[in-house]
Amino acid sequence: MSAFNAVKLTDRVYWVGAIDWAIRNFHGYQTSRGTTYNAFLILDDKITLIDTVKKPFLSEMMSRISSVVDPEKIDYIVSNHSEMDHTGALPEAMTIIRPEKVYASPNGKKALQKHFHWDPETITTVKTGESLPLGETTLSFIETRMLHWPDSMVSYLAEEKILFSQDGFGMHLASTERFDDELSLHTLDEEAEKYFANILMPFSPLVTRLMSQLKELDLDVELLCPDHGPVWRSHIGRILGKWSEWAQQRPTRKAIVIYDTMWKSTASMADAICNGLSSLGISVRVMPLSSSHMSNVATEVIEAAALIVGSPTINGQIFPTVAACMTYLGSLKPRNMVGAAFGSYGWSGEAPGKLEKMLEDQNIPLAAEALKINYVPDEDALQKATEFGISVGHKLLELCEGD
Ligand SMILES: Cc1cc2nc3c(=O)[nH]c(=O)nc-3n(C[C@H](O)[C@H](O)[C@H](O)COP(=O)(O)O)c2cc1C
Ligand SMILES: [Fe+2]
Ligand SMILES: [Fe+2]
Structure with a gap:
């Protein structure tokens, strides 16, 4: 008996992936609920493995495969994405399985060769529109370049939908649940939005294009099988709709205030700014970076219409956690929001100006001039911070109305 079992999805398709309960940091993304690396096995004349798992999970995947078929009987492996969470186990899996062919997109072949330094003939390429007969079923391929790597593609098994x-x-x-309807919708929405924000947000225009391409193709899909998390069977329309919506990054009446602080002066300013914004009926998320992970800030950014960022000045600079978060958010190319900077300082006060420059470099227009307060804010200074929040709030509301 195998230590791990495959999970039957249809009469001929099985989930043979791995569950990573322990991971909390996925290349900088805080994975508070762990993850799965999904691999799928198609039983047909040509037995086919779709994707593999992260390297340390090879034996878990092989064990699940063995619960339904002798791994040496696998004929084909298809690599939809060359990132190592899906290919780390591929080289060793290939030595065990000795498949007749390994398929990837043309960009996938290039990326796999650069990862594993194989002979060029190791990978057979498949392009958009090409198909691979497996016996009673046929796999067809659609390249989805830059979603989210140049090599990315999706595979469609028409007969099994x-x-x-x-x-x-x-x-x-x-x-342990493998299907969407076995889990809470709230959890699914939360984690799917976080994934979109942190991985797909920079490619939002391409996502919009893919969504209309999928609509045109009008594929009959009863099971939507991603490489992480549950298989969609009951909420396919919902997740497709959410992706279309998130890709729009439509501004809503929501503001995010992020900051860090050494002696709590910038923190008091943040609270006063929050009061100003919320007096206008704006929903505010105050996220102190000492306790808020930047991957959670990214999730909030999707629906926000204002990013207000605060930092004390430290040795002429922005406080490092704030600079790091801004660098990260900038890489995700958030759209449809206004920005503003604030902070307490002692003698030179460079941080808010530097933050304004970062916002402008990220094409986030400034809603107000930076608010700087010398050392510890008094009542007047806090009143100024509240008014600053109100004036940023008005710009936010204009942006939402104009949308
Ligand atoms: C290590 C250190 C370096 C600092 N460097 C500067 C600086 O270069 N320029 C400046 O204007 N203030 C500097 N300050 C002063 C702080 O910006 C000031 O104390 C501010 O009120 C701190 O705000 P906070 O309470 O939000 O941390 C420095 C403070 C510390 C502790
Ligand atoms: Fe990836
Ligand atoms: Fe992945």
Whole structure:
């Protein structure tokens, strides 16, 4: 008996992935609920493995495969995405399985060769529109370049109505449940939005294009199988709708205030700014960076219409956690929001100006001139901070009305 079992999705398709209960940091993304690396096995004349798992999970995947078929009987492996959470186990899996062919997109072949330094003939390429007969079923391929790597593609098994979507429509969520309807919708929405924000947000225009491409193709999909998190069977329309919505990054009456502080002066300013914003009926998330992970800030950014960022000046600079968070958010290219900077300082006060420059460099227009307060704010200074919040709030409301 195998230590791990495959999970039957249809009569001929099985989930043979791995559950990573322990991971909390996925290349800087805080995965508070762990994750799964999903691999799928198609039983047909040509037995086919879709994707593999992260390297340390090879034996878990092989054990799940062995629960349904002798791994040496696998004929084909398809790699939809060359990132190592899906290919780390591939080289060793190939030595055990000795497949007849390994397929990837043309960019996938290039990336895999650069990862594993294989001979060029190791990978057979498949392009958009090409298909691979497996016996009674046929896999067809759609390249989804830059969603989220140049090599990314999805594979469609028409007869079983399954779309294998690699990172697309995935989430970091470890669970014994394999299907969406076995988990709480609240958790699914939360983790799917976090995944979109941190992985897909920079490619929002491409996501919008993919969503209309999928609509045109009008694929009959009963199972949507991403490489992370649960398989979608009951809420497919919902997750597709959410992706279309998130890709719009539509501004709503919501502001985010992020800051860090050494002696709590910038923190008091943040609270007063929050009061100003909320007096206008704006929903505010105050996220002190000493206790808020930047991957959670990214999630809040999708629906926010203002990013207000505070930092004390430290040796002529922005406080490092704030600079790091701004660098990270900038890489995600948030759109449709206004920005503003604030902070307490002692003698030179460079941080708020530097933050304004970061916001402008990220194409986030400034809603107000930076608010700087010398050392500890008194009542007047806090009143100024409240008014600053109100004036940023008015700009936020204009942006939402104009949308
Ligand atoms: C290590 C250190 C370095 C600092 N460097 C500067 C500086 O270069 N320029 C400046 O204007 N203030 C500087 N300050 C003063 C702080 O910006 C000032 O105390 C501010 O009120 C701190 O705000 P906070 O309470 O939000 O941390 C420095 C403070 C510390 C502790
Ligand atoms: Fe990926
Ligand atoms: Fe992934």
